[in-house]
Amino acid sequence: MCRLFTIASFFFLFGLFAQVNTVQTVYFEFDKYSLKDSQIKALISLVNSIQLSQFEAIQLYGYCDDRGSDYYNDKLSINRVATVQKILLSNGITQNKIFICDGRGRVIIDKDTVKNLEKTRDKNRRVELIFIKNTTYTTFPVNPKVGDLIVLNQITFDMGSSILSFKAKKELDKIFEILKNHKTLRFEIKGHVCCTSNKFTDAIDEETQNRNLSVNRAKNVFNYFRSKGISPYRMTYKGYGNRFPLGKGDEFDRRVEFMITKL
Template sequence: MKNFIKIVVLLCCCVASAQDKKGETVYFEFDKYTLYEDQVKTIVDFAKKADTTKIESIQIYGYCDDRGENDYNYKLSKNRVETVQNILLANGFNKNKIVVIEGKGRVIVQKDTVSDLDETRSKNRRVDLFFVQKNSYGKGIYNSIQKKHKVGDRIYLENILFDMGSSVLLPSSKLELDKIALLLLQNKTLAFEIKGHVCCTPATYDDAIDKETKQRNLSNNRAKEVYKYLISKGVSRLRMTYKGYGNKFPLGKGDAMDRRVEFLITQI
């Protein structure tokens, strides 16, 4: 279920200055969506020290611990996200840069696998903030098709995203693919692999389950849907291949960004 996230590995965060950090986390008391002053200050300080000229967008995700009903915790996690968003806006953060706000609901814990259940639960009552920096993809990685490419370039399609557990193209994704198809029809020699990715899957699994097919091949199905749509828009199938890569290559920029599709240029 989309409101469930299984904890398999606890990640330790490296200490970094607020200027260098690409994310922040604040914590809530049990069954609350208001914050103590020290947590409010964490958000305010982080927002003020962030160089907004280098930030493309911000994503905010809220969570609850494992106690209580699913629907209640889903609403509570959304309220926590809205609390953080309102603090950012009240302190001058550009509303247009907040592109994702999502309550994730409960974080499920296997109680016999943690040494300190109370501490684990306290860390799960949280909101995570992720900054997506402008031009932060690195050399040879782009967020749109360029006039000139070289073999090995990657094109990360920011606006080709999917609902949790789904391979169905969203209407907004189809509009974006329409634009991409026009560019590909203008550059007829460009060949590429369509790479599908997923988020939120335990490390013990290579891929996620597609809720449409009930099979564990979600990343491949996402790539295939893009492949089929581009064919429907006149792009030759001889220029394209597709493959699913499961959860092997997270971007570290939030779950929504990991539910993505990329192009890998294979011929120019």
């Protein structure tokens, strides 16, 4: 167990200081979701060293090694994310900065082909912190990077509707061609609404009569890409309601955006 802790601590510190405040990694001991005091101090030091105003959001993704059942490791990865989230919230990070907390369970490996099995497993017991920079594009970038936010003025919706217009589909077709050339790129589709009262965070979808319009807008884009052949494993979708107006008028707030989450 001491040997495992030494390795985990080494990788934890390497993850903190070898990268440039975009993706950081916290490593865990086998079958644990708690952190040692030294790891907690290093994570707090990282938080204190970052200029949070430069980042739009933080995403947390938890993983486990390949041992054990899917059910057990799904819960363990979620608990690891919760541990990191609690430390962030206790040290000045507000909840609205943490957009995604996702436990992704086991990292499957081929034990017969991996050169250093234990070292690989050590690396897979982790939580990744992705700090999303405030980099916004109005066209899909030629060389996208993790954290890029793409806001396309051609992909907007009628009031109260989640139906994709002909103009929106033409724009999505252009993005589809780009996605074919970036086969490993993963992204989140972010749905938005305008014009709701302060009492509500989302609007009613006229097609379903449910108050989840921003979710349905993002979901319809997800389904459109899926119908074109983009793997659903490359995409996620989420509704953000009325929390992030652009300040350019209601028409531009009835929108979807794309955030690059992995290359």
